[in-house]
Amino acid sequence: MTEQYARIIIDISHEKVDRTFDYRIPERLSEEVSVGSLVLIPFGKGNAMRKGYVVGITPHADYDKDKIKEIAGIVTDSVTAESLLISLAWWLKEQYGSTMNQALKTVLPVKQKIKPKEKKILRCLLKPEELKKALEEAERKNYKARFRLFQAFMESPMIPYEIAVNQMNLSSATLKPVIEKGLITLESEEVYRNPITLKKSHAQHVLLNQEQQTIVDAFQRDYSENIRKTYLIHGVTGSGKTEVYMELIDRVIQEGKQVIVLIPEIALTYQTVMRFYGRFGSRVSIINSRLSAGERYDQFERARNGDIDIMIGPRSALFTPFSRLGLILIDEEHEGAYKSEVVPRYHAREVAEKRASMQNASLVLGSATPSLEAYTKALRGEYSLFLLTERAKKDSRMANVWVADLRQELKEGNKTIFSRPLKEKMEERLAKKEQIMLFINRRGYANFVSCRSCGDAIRCPHCDVTLTLHNNRSLVCHYCGHTIPMPNECPSCGSPYIANFGVGTQKIEQMTKKMFPSARILRMDLDTTKKKGGHEEILTAFSEGEADILIGTQMIVKGHDFPNVTLVGVLAADLSLYTPDYRGAERTFQLLTQAAGRAGRDEKPGDVVIQTYSPEHYAITTAASQDYPAFYEQEMVFRRMMKYPPANVLLTIQFSSKNEEALISASEAVAAYVTPLAEKEMVQTIGPSEASVYKINDIYRKILYLKHVNYDILIKIRDQIDGFSENRPDLFDLVLIQYDFS
Ligand SMILES: Nc1ncnc2c1ncn2[C@@H]1O[C@H](COP(=O)(O)OP(=O)(O)OP(=O)(O)O)[C@@H](O)[C@H]1O
Numbered sequence: 001m002t003e004q005y006a007r008i009i010i011d012i013s014h015e016k017v018d019r020t021f022d023y024r025i026p027e028r029l030s031e032e033v034s035v036g037s038l039v040l041i042p043f044g045k046g047n048a049m050r051k052g053y054v055v056g057i058t059p060h061a062d063y064d065k066d067k068i069k070e071i072a073g074i075v076t077d078s079v080t081a082e083s084l085l086i087s088l089a090w091w092l093k094e095q096y097g098s099t100m101n102q103a104l105k106t107v108l109p110v111k112q113k114i115k116p117k118e119k120k121i122l123r124c125l126l127k128p129e130e131l132k133k134a135l136e137e138a139e140r141k142n143y144k145a146r147f148r149l150f151q152a153f154m155e156s157p158m159i160p161y162e163i164a165v166n167q168m169n170l171s172s173a174t175l176k177p178v179i180e181k182g183l184i185t186l187e188s189e190e191v192y193r194n195p196i197t198l199k200k201s202h203a204q205h206v207l208l209n210q211e212q213q214t215i216v217d218a219f220q221r222d223y224s225e226n227i228r229k230t231y232l233i234h235g236v237t238g239s240g241k242t243e244v245y246m247e248l249i250d251r252v253i254q255e256g257k258q259v260i261v262l263i264p265e266i267a268l269t270y271q272t273v274m275r276f277y278g279r280f281g282s283r284v285s286i287i288n289s290r291l292s293a294g295e296r297y298d299q300f301e302r303a304r305n306g307d308i309d310i311m312i313g314p315r316s317a318l319f320t321p322f323s324r325l326g327l328i329l330i331d332e333e334h335e336g337a338y339k340s341e342v343v344p345r346y347h348a349r350e351v352a353e354k355r356a357s358m359q360n361a362s363l364v365l366g367s368a369t370p371s372l373e374a375y376t377k378a379l380r381g382e383y384s385l386f387l388l389t390e391r392a393k394k395d396s397r398m399a400n401v402w403v404a405d406l407r408q409e410l411k412e413g414n415k416t417i418f419s420r421p422l423k424e425k426m427e428e429r430l431a432k433k434e435q436i437m438l439f440i441n442r443r444g445y446a447n448f449v450s451c452r453s454c455g456d457a458i459r460c461p462h463c464d465v466t467l468t469l470h471n472n473r474s475l476v477c478h479y480c481g482h483t484i485p486m487p488n489e490c491p492s493c494g495s496p497y498i499a500n501f502g503v504g505t506q507k508i509e510q511m512t513k514k515m516f517p518s519a520r521i522l523r524m525d526l527d528t529t530k531k532k533g534g535h536e537e538i539l540t541a542f543s544e545g546e547a548d549i550l551i552g553t554q555m556i557v558k559g560h561d562f563p564n565v566t567l568v569g570v571l572a573a574d575l576s577l578y579t580p581d582y583r584g585a586e587r588t589f590q591l592l593t594q595a596a597g598r599a600g601r602d603e604k605p606g607d608v609v610i611q612t613y614s615p616e617h618y619a620i621t622t623a624a625s626q627d628y629p630a631f632y633e634q635e636m637v638f639r640r641m642m643k644y645p646p647a648n649v650l651l652t653i654q655f656s657s658k659n660e661e662a663l664i665s666a667s668e669a670v671a672a673y674v675t676p677l678a679e680k681e682m683v684q685t686i687g688p689s690e691a692s693v694y695k696i697n698d699i700y701r702k703i704l705y706l707k708h709v710n711y712d713i714l715i716k717i718r719d720q721i722d723g724f725s726e727n728r729p730d731l732f733d734l735v736l737i738q739y740d741f742s
């Protein structure tokens with residue numbers, strides 16, 4: 001039998017946490033020692049026994065085989081959630097480039113000495129028919145808040161107090177009389193934690209349709225045969241993905257296993273949360289960014305103690321300390337928010353794959369617009385692909401999509417932001433008292449220049465991304481640094497109508513008021529949602545029919561179900577098309593598809609009008625025909641040609657410093673150092689060039705890109721750069737280097 005060695009980190013309070021030590025695995029332990037094991041090892045000169053975490057197993061030790069020591073024993077019950085997470089941290093460090101401390105902070109919630117807040121829940125004491133009566137009465141008397149409360153109880157017999165107050169905007173003035181009348185009770189956490197005292201949920205179960213059932217059956221078959229893999233559910237908007245998730249979860253928790261459900265923060269609305277509560281009761285916990293570190297810690301404690309089986313939350317829920325993990329689900333798998341913006345810059349999808357494999361769990365990804373990464377893997381057979389092609393709700397159909405050419409509108413003298421088809425349809429809806437959503441897909445920063453006559457945006461000839469306007473004078477490429485002066489007329493058609501593009505939601509609100517003076521308008525953007533609960537307040541008001549038109553950024557397109565919305569207008573689809581990075585078309589397709597998914601979700605048929613200066617762009621045409629495979633084909637041609645992900649792996653190396661000179665010399669030194677290595681490995685290098693925002697808070701930033709098909713080669717080069725920079729403090733003392741793989 002070949003020898004096996006374990007890579008071990010000595011307990012994590014030790015300062016040498018950034019390196020591993022190799023130990024031989026004695027034959028008697030060969031079955032038991034695995035990644036994530038907590039073991040006892042002789043350490044140091046005196047060979048004192050220390051605890052260590054196994055983070056890897058290898059047939060080749062990095063140490064003289066004759067001198068290598070042996071693992072002495074295994075700590076009983078050693079594969080705990082904690083030791084697994086520590087191994088996962090090591091993987092994060094190696095994979096994404098960070099210190100072990102940064103990685104540990106990511107996976108282990110910081111213990112804080114905060115007195116845990118008392119958790120309370122509201123419980124409905126009414127029988128279903130009484131509840132229905134109460135709901136009708138609240139409606140008749142126009143008690144809006146009370147109506148909302150009872151409506152929520154229709155879905156779940158209990159509601160966490162925090163959700164009632166912060167997400168449903170119920171005040172104690174509303175709750176107190178209802179409690180005093182004995183219709184509901186307010187209970188403390190002890191009760192909340194005890195599942196036995198809870199009434200069985202009276203949420204209705206839907207009967208799955210054929211397509212949904214096929215997925216559930218296939219998953220069940222695999223699961224019972226102990227086959228664990230990754231599934232991608234490509235389901236159109238409203239196709240009932242959430243219902244499928246709940247069936248899968250049910251199956252897995254019945255085996256005594258635990259489940260992590262990732263949902264982007266923005267889609268983690270109380271409707272979504274209540275659907276899960278309604279079905280699984282108090283075995284569910286939820287974390288979100290509004291929780292304090294202490295509260296988050298508490299929720300993770302409940303998970304560790306086995307008080308819950310299901311954790312729902314954004315990216316960070318991935319590190320829930322479940323030791324019996326059976327399934328990870330990632331909804332809206334394509335969402336940008338799954339990528340961490342702080343070191344280690346991990347992607348939740350990749351970490352989920354790793355964690356699932358460590359704990360023999362399955363992974364399910366779902367989206368109406370899968371990321372190119374996931375879809376590529378599905379086509380290669382690495383993931384199992386399932387389709388949901390139709391809306392699940394009876395009598396609900398996909399919306400009709402119209403494309404309005406803004407160039408033509410301008411030519412024919414229409415200088416407003418509303419194309420004639422959109423205006424016409426809006427008037428129609430307002431007359432019929434149906435609701436409208438106007439959507440502006442502005443992504444914070446999009447300082448590109450385009451032509452209002454022909455629609456062309458000015459692009460870099462080398463990188464095929466839009467150039468960014470600097471000081472109103474020059475146009476710069478943030479991949480390669482290519483710079484041209486700001487032209488006076490359109491390079492394609494000569495029109496003088498060129499300008500940087502970007503209208504705020506506030507401006508749009510004013511223009512909408514002017515055009516439709518009698519319409520009631522709500523606006524949802526960063527400004528209007530800043531205060532706690534602002535988000536839910538606006539959505540609730542809109543769903544209760546307090547406005548005819550909701551104007552907003554991408555916030556409004558996420559997973560909301562408004563049955564009375566029959567028209568969605570996308571005001572300028574080009575805004576996301578021409579962001580200065582290679583994902584512009586993908587993001588546009590996603591946003592348009594999601595926006596279209598908001599219209600006509602009930603029986604009333606829906607229309608979508610997409611206004612654009614580039615009606616022939618494939619991201620627009622394929623979104624209009626709701627043809628994801630066609631979009632994928634065309635976008636992949638571009639990615640392959642330009643060697644962008646997922647055709648290649650892109651390593652972004654960011655240098656930052658307060659000292660501009662130090663920054664320039666360090667980034668150039670790395671570029672010079674890398675060039676021969678890159679040539680040898682056929683790695684393409686680009687830059688260093690200035691970051692899209694060169695200076696933030698007095699810190700300058702430069703970027704160097706490396707592209708190659710093989711991740712491991714780029715990791716090797718990154719490690720060499722790390723070695724190089726460590727040996728040159730003269731160059732790198734004032735400069736921080738960070739890595740980002742995509
Ligand atoms: N089999 C079914 N029969 C009847 N209604 C269903 C069925 N499955 C789902 N629905 C209903 O259809 C609507 C959409 O379902 P769900 O929210 O699960 O879809 P989704 O794919 O997650 O939607 P999206 O991603 O667009 O938000 C919900 O109101 C849900 O209750």
Ligand SMILES: [Zn+2]
Nearest residue numbers: 451454490493
């Ligand atoms: Zn032009």
Ligand SMILES: [Zn+2]
Nearest residue numbers: 460463477480
């Ligand atoms: Zn360029």
